[in-house]
Amino acid sequence: MSAGTDTNELFGDVDLGWERLKGRAFLGFCIAASGFGVFALLLLLGDVASQAVTAVFVRDISVVRFLTESASRFPDEAGFYAAVVGSAWLMLFTVLLSFFVGVGTAVYLEEFAPDNRWKRLVEANLANLAGVPSVVYGLLVLAAVVNLTNPLSGERVGPILFAGAVALALLIMPIIIVSAQEALRAVPDSMRRGSRATGATNWQTVRNVVLPAALPGILTGTILALARAIGETAPLIMVGALLTARRAPEGPFDTFGAMPTMIYYWADRPEVDFHYLAALGIVVLLLILIAMNATAVYLRNKYETEY
Amino acid sequence: MSETELEIDVDREEDADEETTSDEIAVETRDLSVWYGEDRALQDIDMKVPENKVTAMIGPSGCGKSTFLRCINRMNDRIDTCRVEGEVRFRGKNVYDDDVDPVALRRRIGMVFQKPNPFPKSIRENVAYGLKIQNKTDNLDESVETALRRAALWDEVKDQLDSSGLDLSGGQQQRLCIARAIAPDPEVILMDEPASALDPVATSQIEDLIEELARDYTVMVVTHNMQQAARISDKTAVFLTGGELVEFDDTKKIFENPDDQRVEDYITGKFG
Numbered sequence: 001m002s003a004g005t006d007t008n009e010l011f012g013d014v015d016l017g018w019e020r021l022k023g024r025a026f027l028g029f030c031i032a033a034s035g036f037g038v039f040a041l042l043l044l045l046g047d048v049a050s051q052a053v054t055a056v057f058v059r060d061i062s063v064v065r066f067l068t069e070s071a072s073r074f075p076d077e078a079g080f081y082a083a084v085v086g087s088a089w090l091m092l093f094t095v096l097l098s099f100f101v102g103v104g105t106a107v108y109l110e111e112f113a114p115d116n117r118w119k120r121l122v123e124a125n126l127a128n129l130a131g132v133p134s135v136v137y138g139l140l141v142l143a144a145v146v147n148l149t150n151p152l153s154g155e156r157v158g159p160i161l162f163a164g165a166v167a168l169a170l171l172i173m174p175i176i177i178v179s180a181q182e183a184l185r186a187v188p189d190s191m192r193r194g195s196r197a198t199g200a201t202n203w204q205t206v207r208n209v210v211l212p213a214a215l216p217g218i219l220t221g222t223i224l225a226l227a228r229a230i231g232e233t234a235p236l237i238m239v240g241a242l243l244t245a246r247r248a249p250e251g252p253f254d255t256f257g258a259m260p261t262m263i264y265y266w267a268d269r270p271e272v273d274f275h276y277l278a279a280l281g282i283v284v285l286l287l288i289l290i291a292m293n294a295t296a297v298y299l300r301n302k303y304e305t306e307y
Numbered sequence: 308m309s310e311t312e313l314e315i316d317v318d319r320e321e322d323a324d325e326e327t328t329s330d331e332i333a334v335e336t337r338d339l340s341v342w343y344g345e346d347r348a349l350q351d352i353d354m355k356v357p358e359n360k361v362t363a364m365i366g367p368s369g370c371g372k373s374t375f376l377r378c379i380n381r382m383n384d385r386i387d388t389c390r391v392e393g394e395v396r397f398r399g400k401n402v403y404d405d406d407v408d409p410v411a412l413r414r415r416i417g418m419v420f421q422k423p424n425p426f427p428k429s430i431r432e433n434v435a436y437g438l439k440i441q442n443k444t445d446n447l448d449e450s451v452e453t454a455l456r457r458a459a460l461w462d463e464v465k466d467q468l469d470s471s472g473l474d475l476s477g478g479q480q481q482r483l484c485i486a487r488a489i490a491p492d493p494e495v496i497l498m499d500e501p502a503s504a505l506d507p508v509a510t511s512q513i514e515d516l517i518e519e520l521a522r523d524y525t526v527m528v529v530t531h532n533m534q535q536a537a538r539i540s541d542k543t544a545v546f547l548t549g550g551e552l553v554e555f556d557d558t559k560k561i562f563e564n565p566d567d568q569r570v571e572d573y574i575t576g577k578f579g
Contacts, residue, residue, distance in 0.1 A: 115387070190424035197382060198437040198487060199414030208440065213427050305427045305473065 093165030102176030138238025159240025179221025216303030366546030478509025
């Protein structure tokens with residue numbers, strides 16, 4: 001081809017301008033869409049942070065007092081301590097109740113269940129459970145636990161911390177199951193074949209090869225599920241959690257308040273002073289959430305295996 | 308102690324009875340046919356695999372040679388659509404009999420796969436795996452060393468036994484898998500194209516190793532590489548498309564003077 005050939009002569013009949021324009025427009029829309037979420041999050045964080053800063057530096061609320069005192073009628077004496085302890089207890093029992101049942105379900109579905117109607121029924125059920133509004137779990141536990149009569153004392157069970165944990169455990173069970181299933185599916189079948197060919201039973205294969213390989217993924221999923229649970233308010237209100245946590249619960253059978261219910265109560269009060277306490281509470285809750293998510297990301301990156 | 312342990316002992320007693328009739332034959336198939344759903348993968352295979360020899364299975368893709376191999380230690384069991392007819396006799400006992408536990412069977416017939424599949428565990432744990440699950444944990448370190456030496460890997464890894472098996476090169480990983488398979492001391496080792504995912508140097512190491520292993524074990528190797536079969540095997544079985552065993556004889560005979568015209572055509576590269 002000689003250097004003098006006219007470009008127009010060669011490609012003149014091809015007009016890409018309009019196609020290129022459509023491409024750029026679509027790309028712009030996608031960038032704007034992905035930016036929207038980030039923008040909303042930044043707006044939220046900025047609003048909460050500015051309120052928290054005002055609370056500490058303008059209103060002179062002591063952070064130490066906020067973290068060591070519990071709920072009070074007087075805003076200058078009120079703190080978050082009992083709520084934080086209540087949430088910690090809640091998470092402990094929530095994870096105890098949901099982890100083993102959830103992982104057990106996932107292991108059964110992925111490693112043992114034959115691909116039949118029963119398995120599909122269980123999986124369809126799980127997908128539906130994941131979509132049930134959290135308040136419904138609160139109602140369920142209210143009827144099935146809180147309103148029962150304790151056969152030993154003859155009294156009503158009442159709004160105990162354990163009931164709250166049951167509601168939260170039911171709520172996050174589908175999330176734990178699905179994420180554990182994904183972690184198990186990520187273990188290549190060649191690992192299972194290698195184990196079976198060495199003369200391992202199914203149980204030995206699951207116990208010694210599949211579960212250890214899937215464990216980081218399972219833990220990551222569990223932590224993310226707990227992060228979801230720790231911010232849940234509606235099921236706790238249904239169960240009858242104390243909105244004002246005046247003292248930390250002393251065990252699973254004590255009455256309790258938690259961080260989200262405390263924040264909800266403060267934000268609902270007419271006095272402006274309480275609104276600043278709510279803002280500080282949200283900051284504490286967000287910090288705990290970020291720490292949990294960071295742990296999950298760390299676990300995932302550290303133990304990720306390239307087969 | 309588990310039930311499977313017991314099963315092994317039962318098997319051993321039966322072997323003693325059959326020892327005289329199955330002299331020097333480790334594995335024998337009789338009228339072995341396999342279907343995947345409606346598709347027939349193997350057609351009436353009769354084959355006697357000699358003890359302490361290397362037997363190669365060759366043939367074009369889809370000829371059923373891998374299916375045949377997986378029938379020997381019942382690794383096909385978990386494929387729902389797979390149906391097996393006929394007999395696979397291991398030391399005279401049909402492994403598809405109802406009283407044979409496939410787990411007990413696989414403890415005496417080990418297997419190495421096409422793609423190296425070490426566990427995401429340390430080199431030591433990989434080799435010790437079979438020993439641990441089979442409760443053969445006396446002198447564990449010694450057994451691990453013996454297996455690694457037999458797999459010609461000991462000198463390369465003896466200083467890094469606690470590092471991950473996944474950090475090794477492909478050829479080393481495959482020798483690690485061979486060490487894992489031979490550590491619990493099975494009698495037969497099945498290999499499904501053990502060198503096809505490896506570079507030429509690693510391939511030749513694996514080939515040397517296979518010849519070595521035949522001194523202690525009965526080795527059955529599936530390969531799509533005819534030169535490899537010619538180099539390492541004592542006996543060769545030629546499968547052709549449709550799951551038919553066309554010829555099974557001494558390797559020398561197969562490659563120099565096959566009876567069947569189709570085998571000659573396949574070996575000289577006229578098809579396949």
